[in-house]
Amino acid sequence: MRAALLQLTSSDDPEENLGLVRGRLREAAAEGAGFVLTPEVTNCVSASRTHQHSVLTHEANDPVLAGLREEAARAGVWLLIGSLALTTDDPDGRFANRSFLIGPEGRLVARYDKIHMFDVAISDAETYRESAGFRPGRRARVAETPFGTLGLSICYDLRFPYLYRALAQAGAEILTVPAAFAQPTGRAHWRPLLQARAIETGAWVLAPAQTGTHAARRGKARRTWGHSMVVSPWGEVVAEAGEASGILYAEIDRAAAAEARARVPSLQHDREFDGP
Numbered sequence: 001m002r003a004a005l006l007q008l009t010s011s012d013d014p015e016e017n018l019g020l021v022r023g024r025l026r027e028a029a030a031e032g033a034g035f036v037l038t039p040e041v042t043n044c045v046s047a048s049r050t051h052q053h054s055v056l057t058h059e060a061n062d063p064v065l066a067g068l069r070e071e072a073a074r075a076g077v078w079l080l081i082g083s084l085a086l087t088t089d090d091p092d093g094r095f096a097n098r099s100f101l102i103g104p105e106g107r108l109v110a111r112y113d114k115i116h117m118f119d120v121a122i123s124d125a126e127t128y129r130e131s132a133g134f135r136p137g138r139r140a141r142v143a144e145t146p147f148g149t150l151g152l153s154i155c156y157d158l159r160f161p162y163l164y165r166a167l168a169q170a171g172a173e174i175l176t177v178p179a180a181f182a183q184p185t186g187r188a189h190w191r192p193l194l195q196a197r198a199i200e201t202g203a204w205v206l207a208p209a210q211t212g213t214h215a216a217r218r219g220k221a222r223r224t225w226g227h228s229m230v231v232s233p234w235g236e237v238v239a240e241a242g243e244a245s246g247i248l249y250a251e252i253d254r255a256a257a258a259e260a261r262a263r264v265p266s267l268q269h270d271r272e273f274d275g276p
């Protein structure tokens, strides 16, 4: 199966982002991709809660979700929308940060709400409080496709290995890690974390990323790390983007997960222990 990871610099305008992704998805399908993936918050990168409230909608009315389901069906491809920021009925007005797996007829196959919230002060100049704006999910998800079982995750989830172990032990052979990584942590941690998750689980890791400086009409511009990546179940980086927006292709094959697990069956070697 040929996978296409869209590396984007999403703005804070959902309609504009939809237009861009439609074009890229068509291009990827024309290049032979059967599985297209987009990064975290494909529909809107914004640092302003006021702006988000003015442009985001509930899942049922979301134009980006509807438009991309239509586009996936037209192209006949599987599509992982890394995430959409969506309005919820949360009493505190928080959004969901939600991934969608769409089948090649446009069917909604699975959804996943990001579990781990990025509440981190990287430096005096760069702090995040994701949990103030987003309501965390509570349910891990795997989903069947003809090319392998997927395990869904989003961005900061990457730092919590037990989630990936649980996904792999539930049958996942392909882990999706759509992201909008910060630049300082991306530089230091992105690549080794992705390789570690692949090695620990013997699964493919597909990580489509936001990149560059994101245009914002309100609030501060945000900057993200890029470097979308595909890691094999043996831990090799088989494809890596730079910092430009574009499409990253890789051939993925579920047999490679079985081979890696046959060589090192550590997923089956969990032990109970006391302490510490």
Ligand SMILES: O=C(O)CNC(=O)[C@H](CS)NC(=O)CCC(=O)C(=O)O
Pocket (backbone or CB within 6 Å): 040, 041, 044, 045, 046, 085, 097, 118, 128, 129, 130, 155, 156, 157, 159, 180, 181, 182, 185, 186
């Ligand atoms: O706020 C949004 O619009 C969508 N959410 C994000 O971009 C999130 C929270 S700010 N970013 C991350 O999780 C980066 C993680 C990261 O950089 C790390 O783990 O080092």
